[in-house]
Amino acid sequence: MDYTLLLIVAYFALLAINLRKRWGVIEGPWLFFFRAFFPNWKFYHGINPAPRLYVRGQSESGDWTDWRLLYPRIPRQAWHLFHNAAVNLALTHQNLVDHLANDINDLPDGADIRERVTYQLVSRLAREAIEGGSWGHAPMMQASPVARLCAYQFELRVELPDGASSERMLQSPVVPTWN
Structure with a gap:
């Protein structure tokens, strides 16, 4: 038997045992990886405000860019x-x-969201975007990247699909890039 298949089966069996003990509550740092197998299905509950990531960068001269939306809208093609x-x-x-928005909502009192893996990954995503990152040939943001970036910041906002309503959920501290 293939060891990879055996490890996957063992992993799901361990999760099933843990879920049975906790009656459907998935918690703990190692259970976080279970979410990677399934998308976030909360969008099927109706048209509600959705989390959107905004990023801005600071040049060496100290000037900040405007907040820029980082939201994947890649033109579809037949291939x-x-x-x-x-x-x-x-x-x-x-x-x-x-998932970061969900972690913020589920955060216990007194806990720091910056310790969560989702926060750290979104912070790296924000930096990649403001530095000109792309999804294949499609840029992450329509605006040009900041030349000689010295710091960046990101915000998580909850917005209605039409953009009429926006509420800030999280604003990161200013993060130096240490180029």
Whole structure:
């Protein structure tokens, strides 16, 4: 028997045992990885405000850019039916932002969101975006990257799909880039 298959079966069996003990509550740092197998399905509950990631950068002269939306909207093409790695990566990034919003909502009193893996990954995503990162050939943001970036900051906002309502959920501290 293939060891990979055996490890996957053992992993899911361990999760099932733990879920049975806790009656459906998934907690703990090692159980976090279980979420990687499934997308966030909360968007099927209706049209509600959704989390959106905004990023801004600071140049060496000290000037800040405007807040820029980082939201995957890649033009669809017929060949994406067969190979869509860039689209999958973009959707994975948005799913990560959704998970950060859920972690913020589920955060116990007195806990620091900056210790969560989702926060750290979104922080890296924000830096990559402001430095000109892309999903395949599609840039993460429509605006040009900041030349000689010395710091960046990101915000998580909850917005309605039409953009009429926006509420800040989280604003990161200013993060130096140490180039």
